[in-house]
Amino acid sequence: MKLLEQFARTRRWDTEERQVLEQVQRVADEVIAPNAEHTDRTSDFPWENVRTINELGLNMLFVPEQFGGLGMSYALYLEVVSIISEACASTGIIYATNFHGMKPLIQYGNDEQRARLLPRIAEGGLGALAITETTAGSDATDMKTRFTPEGDDIIVQGSKIFISNGDVADLYLLFGKWSTIEDPRRSISVLILEKGTPGFEVVSKERKMGHNGSSTCGLAFDGCRVPRANLLGEPGDGLKILLASLNKSRPSVAAHALGIARAAFKDMVAYGNERVQGVSVYSTSKAISLRWRIWPVSY
Numbered sequence: 093m094k095l096l097e098q099f100a101r102t103r104r105w106d107t108e109e110r111q112v113l114e115q116v117q118r119v120a121d122e123v124i125a126p127n128a129e130h131t132d133r134t135s136d137f138p139w140e141n142v143r144t145i146n147e148l149g150l151n152m153l154f155v156p157e158q159f160g161g162l163g164m165s166y167a168l169y170l171e172v173v174s175i176i177s178e179a180c181a182s183t184g185i186i187y188a189t190n191f192h193g194m195k196p197l198i199q200y201g202n203d204e205q206r207a208r209l210l211p212r213i214a215e216g217g218l219g220a221l222a223i224t225e226t227t228a229g230s231d232a233t234d235m236k237t238r239f240t241p242e243g244d245d246i247i248v249q250g251s252k253i254f255i256s257n258g259d260v261a262d263l264y265l266l267f268g269k270w271s272t273i274e275d276p277r278r279s280i281s282v283l284i285l286e287k288g289t290p291g292f293e294v295v296s297k298e299r300k301m302g303h304n305g306s307s308t309c310g311l312a313f314d315g316c317r318v319p320r321a322n323l324l325g326e327p328g329d330g331l332k333i334l335l336a337s338l339n340k341s342r343p344s345v346a347a348h349a350l351g352i353a354r355a356a357f358k359d360m361v362a363y364g365n366e367r368v369q370g371v372s373v374y375s376t377s378k379a380i381s382l383r384w385r386i387w388p389v390s391y
């Protein structure tokens with residue numbers, strides 16, 4: 093364990109960042125970790141964890157100051173994801189998805205959109221990123237969801253699958269194809285769909301092998317009318333925004349995995365030190381102690 097602590101000490105957080113991390117560690121230990129087993133066993137959405145995250149204002153970390161946030165560093169955000177994920181993998185995804193969904197709004201939204209929508213996230217609203225469809229996974233460009241302009245509105249028709257926070261989000265960053273642009277790659281566009289929009293429905297929820305408290309949903313859009321004011325950039329700007337959002341969201345998937353790996357490692361060391369087999373504790377048995385020597389970790 094000392095190796096992990098030594099590694100953590102090499103990170104050069106300033107005083108304010110250290111204070112944030114101490115608070116995150118405190119709520120991870122006191123609230124989030126104790127709820128983790130129940131959350132995974134029952135698949136109940138961990139609202140208490142989300143409330144705790146919001147009381148600490150953790151969504152504010154990544155929202156710029158002028159829109160009600162703190163505008164702290166991406167590295168700090170990643171560290172927070174890994175601490176939360178170590179305590180509860182489901183809660184880690186839920187928190188990180190807020191960032192995945194809202195980072196493109198921060199980066200590509202105009203001032204009116206950011207001033208109108210971001211405070212809702214800074215104050216604790218949930219975000220979702222909706223790209224994947226039955227025909228569009230690794231190759232997201234084959235999406236079929238269609239955006240048709242009609243006066244001051246955009247009519248949305250289509251569906252999505254595997255959307256994290258899909259049944260609980262307040263704002264959805266939704267990708268689809270602009271109906272009047274022929275070239276399929278150039279037609280990808282992106283808008284913000286708000287919770288409660290008529291014609292929007294959550295149609296399914298995946299049963300998974302883990303992360304059960306984080307909902308992964310199928311969504312349907314049947315003639316949803318979204319104000320054109322919610323379109324990010326211009327029609328056809330979506331592919332560039334999609335690739336930029338994946339570039340920022342993939343490192344948080346790594347931070348999430350790191351948190352889970354750290355939890356597994358600590359459990360393994362604790363188990364090895366406690367379990368008695370014959371006359372010795374497990375970690376002193378030949379096979380295990382050989383591995384300890386190959387991989388020299390103090391514990």
Ligand SMILES: Cc1cc2nc3c(=O)[nH]c(=O)nc-3n(C[C@H](O)[C@H](O)[C@H](O)COP(=O)(O)OP(=O)(O)OC[C@H]3O[C@@H](n4cnc5c(N)ncnc54)[C@H](O)[C@@H]3O)c2cc1C
Nearest residue numbers: 189220221222223224228229230231253254255256257308
């Ligand atoms: C828990 C969970 C949460 C998710 N949350 C979200 C979310 O919030 N928002 C969202 O939009 N999506 C989400 N997704 C969807 C995720 O982004 C997709 O699952 C991912 O993009 C892969 O798509 P796919 O599942 O269709 O797999 P596929 O694209 O079908 O890939 C299956 C396998 O085939 C391989 N493969 C694919 N194409 C090729 C090729 N041309 N040549 C060789 N091999 C290939 C892939 O590497 C992979 O191993 C989530 C998925 C999961 C499991």
